[in-house]
Amino acid sequence: MFCAAVDWGTSSFRLWLLDRAGMVVAERRSDEGMQHCHRVGFAPVLEAHLAAAGAPTGLPVMICGMAGARQGWQEAGYLDLPARLDTLPEQAIRIAGAAREVFILPGLAQRRAEAPDVIRGEETQLLGVLDASDDTRLFCLPGTHSKWVAVEQGAVTRFATFMTGELFALLSRHSILAHAMPQDMEVREDAPRFLEGVEDGASAPEAATRRLFGLRASQLLGFSDRGDGAAYLSGLLIGVEIAGARAFDGGEKALTLLAGGPLARLYERALTVHGYTVATRDAGEATRRGLHQAALRRWPHCAPVEAAS
Amino acid sequence: MFCAAVDWGTSSFRLWLLDRAGMVVAERRSDEGMQHCHRVGFAPVLEAHLAAAGAPTGLPVMICGMAGARQGWQEAGYLDLPARLDTLPEQAIRIAGAAREVFILPGLAQRRAEAPDVIRGEETQLLGVLDASDDTRLFCLPGTHSKWVAVEQGAVTRFATFMTGELFALLSRHSILAHAMPQDMEVREDAPRFLEGVEDGASAPEAATRRLFGLRASQLLGFSDRGDGAAYLSGLLIGVEIAGARAFDGGEKALTLLAGGPLARLYERALTVHGYTVATRDAGEATRRGLHQAALRRWPHCAPVEAAS
Numbered sequence: 368m369f370c371a372a373v374d375w376g377t378s379s380f381r382l383w384l385l386d387r388a389g390m391v392v393a394e395r396r397s398d399e400g401m402q403h404c405h406r407v408g409f410a411p412v413l414e415a416h417l418a419a420a421g422a423p424t425g426l427p428v429m430i431c432g433m434a435g436a437r438q439g440w441q442e443a444g445y446l447d448l449p450a451r452l453d454t455l456p457e458q459a460i461r462i463a464g465a466a467r468e469v470f471i472l473p474g475l476a477q478r479r480a481e482a483p484d485v486i487r488g489e490e491t492q493l494l495g496v497l498d499a500s501d502d503t504r505l506f507c508l509p510g511t512h513s514k515w516v517a518v519e520q521g522a523v524t525r526f527a528t529f530m531t532g533e534l535f536a537l538l539s540r541h542s543i544l545a546h547a548m549p550q551d552m553e554v555r556e557d558a559p560r561f562l563e564g565v566e567d568g569a570s571a572p573e574a575a576t577r578r579l580f581g582l583r584a585s586q587l588l589g590f591s592d593r594g595d596g597a598a599y600l601s602g603l604l605i606g607v608e609i610a611g612a613r614a615f616d617g618g619e620k621a622l623t624l625l626a627g628g629p630l631a632r633l634y635e636r637a638l639t640v641h642g643y644t645v646a647t648r649d650a651g652e653a654t655r656r657g658l659h660q661a662a663l664r665r666w667p668h669c670a671p672v673e674a675a676s
Numbered sequence: 677m678f679c680a681a682v683d684w685g686t687s688s689f690r691l692w693l694l695d696r697a698g699m700v701v702a703e704r705r706s707d708e709g710m711q712h713c714h715r716v717g718f719a720p721v722l723e724a725h726l727a728a729a730g731a732p733t734g735l736p737v738m739i740c741g742m743a744g745a746r747q748g749w750q751e752a753g754y755l756d757l758p759a760r761l762d763t764l765p766e767q768a769i770r771i772a773g774a775a776r777e778v779f780i781l782p783g784l785a786q787r788r789a790e791a792p793d794v795i796r797g798e799e800t801q802l803l804g805v806l807d808a809s810d811d812t813r814l815f816c817l818p819g820t821h822s823k824w825v826a827v828e829q830g831a832v833t834r835f836a837t838f839m840t841g842e843l844f845a846l847l848s849r850h851s852i853l854a855h856a857m858p859q860d861m862e863v864r865e866d867a868p869r870f871l872e873g874v875e876d877g878a879s880a881p882e883a884a885t886r887r888l889f890g891l892r893a894s895q896l897l898g899f900s901d902r903g904d905g906a907a908y909l910s911g912l913l914i915g916v917e918i919a920g921a922r923a924f925d926g927g928e929k930a931l932t933l934l935a936g937g938p939l940a941r942l943y944e945r946a947l948t949v950h951g952y953t954v955a956t957r958d959a960g961e962a963t964r965r966g967l968h969q970a971a972l973r974r975w976p977h978c979a980p981v982e983a984a985s
Contacts, residue, residue, distance in 0.1 A: 483894040512889055528889040537846050573881035573919040580837040585792040610882040
């Protein structure tokens with residue numbers, strides 16, 4: 368075994384034990400994210416999962432995500448732009464007083480007064496999918512806080528975060544629109560109301576807060592069905608994101624989408640409709656590969672640690 | 677005493693006892709809105725307030741608002757557009773089996789597939805401020821669901837609802853932005869960050885979901901203060917509403933604003949910056965006057981009911 372790789376988000380924890388080639392030896396998932404560990408402590412949660420996964424004593428650990436936020440385990444700071452992704456590992460901070468080597472990767476900060484922005488976690492996904500150190504590409508990483516990232520010659524030069532996923536969660540569960548859709552229903556990318564929402568959001572983003580109420584009114588007046596509510600809302604918010612990304616993409620329409628599952632299919636469809644050529648890579652795998660890359664750079668000469676017999 | 681006038685909203689109840697000239701004899705307020713009464717019943721709440729205010733037996737009651745929604749006391753339906761506001765009273769529905777005459781005014785429905793919309797409560801405010809039956813004006817009624825309404829020759833011809841207030845409440849309390857602002861802090865209309873938000877929202881509404889995250893990032897990176905978070909958010913959402921209203925106002929920039937308190941001052945400032953000439957009328961007074969107008973039309977020959985001695 369070579370290292371443990373941990374993706375530690377706000378509300379989720381994911382651990383892989385990897386060999387030197389990056390192959391998965393064991394894996395653990397839980398909902399013990401930053402918010403949970405803020406109360407119970409980070410070290411006990413990590414050690415419990417390492418033990419349960421069969422990690423030997425002394426196996427080093429590479430972490431990315433919100434565990435490195437100010438309100439996390441220990442603040443891992445931010446790299447300023449332009450940020451070469453292959454320098455992330457050397458800027459990782461070491462947890463003081465841990466029983467083994469535990470590092471947390473830093474995030475990225477865009478310190479521009481007119482477009483201040485931060486990334487924490489997605490930088491590691493990007494590291495995991497760069498093909499060469501001079502890679503130049505446009506990325507979209509959808510999620511709670513959807514990120515669009517420009518990488519030039521292996522360095523992140525600018526990025527933009529859209530609150531798409533969080534708005535969907537808030538509006539579908541806690542607004543008047545909770546009455547306008549069944550809860551936790553999966554949206555299909557070929558649903559007509561999803562595509563209608565994408566079109567409305569992308570073509571007239573200024574009308575979005577009006578369309579939100581219109582979704583409810585449309586049902587009250589019999590123009591649409593409650594079963595289609597989530598599809599329209601999802602499409603509308605993704606459409607607004609696409610409208611906002613026009614000012615960001617610089618005319619570049621070849622896009623690498625880092626996502627998985629239904630969300631990947633929704634974004635693929637919406638982006639393709641709006642002229643993007645989309646290559647999709649699995650987000651979870653990208654994170655694991657990024658952590659593995661970081662571990663290889665941090666511990667280049669490390670001999671594998673043998674599991675205790 | 678001539679009648680009781682009741683503004684019965686989703687989460688609020690307001691009652692006035694009026695004389696024939698519309699002067700207020702007594703007044704009651706509570707948070708026993710539709711959501712509360714849905715559980716405990718509407719009649720007992722109404723009768724308790726009438727008794728506490730000293731209303732005589734048999735005093736008729738005119739109600740507007742969500743008490744007339746499908747999930748309210750009794751559905752009062754909608755008038756289709758174009759809807760003459762002076763026909764509202766004759767379309768009021770009478771509560772069956774009540775101990776006295778109790779009427780609920782209908783709402784308005786815009787049955788257009790491309791812009792379905794409904795109003796319930798604001799139609800009564802409009803009735804309260806129309807100067808003559810051939811009045812032609814553009815109105816803005818800000819709130820949880822902000823309404824823009826075109827009245828032509830005394831009839832509502834079209835309207836648009838923006839979810840501005842509900843978005844502010846959701847984002848400021850339940851999103852990541854709850855960390856970005858003190859709770860329940862009053863926003864001042866001359867706060868620079870409010871005006872900056874208005875400008876950002878109105879000039880680039882497509883960037884709004886990005887600006888939302890930027891508000892948090894801006895504080896993390898030291899570009900703005902937590903104390904200004906609510907001002908920026910309020911400005912941004914009002915700015916987006918103004919951008920969306922451009923497609924609605926038809927170039928008309930003389931606007932009657934029906935609002936009160938701090939909200940009136942915020943909208944006055946934001947609308948004036950964007951070229952509107954704003955005349956403000958108090959929203960609560962407009963509702964009371966509208967209910968009084970409706971009562972006069974419903975009971976034109978009614979003799980005043982004397983209070984029991």
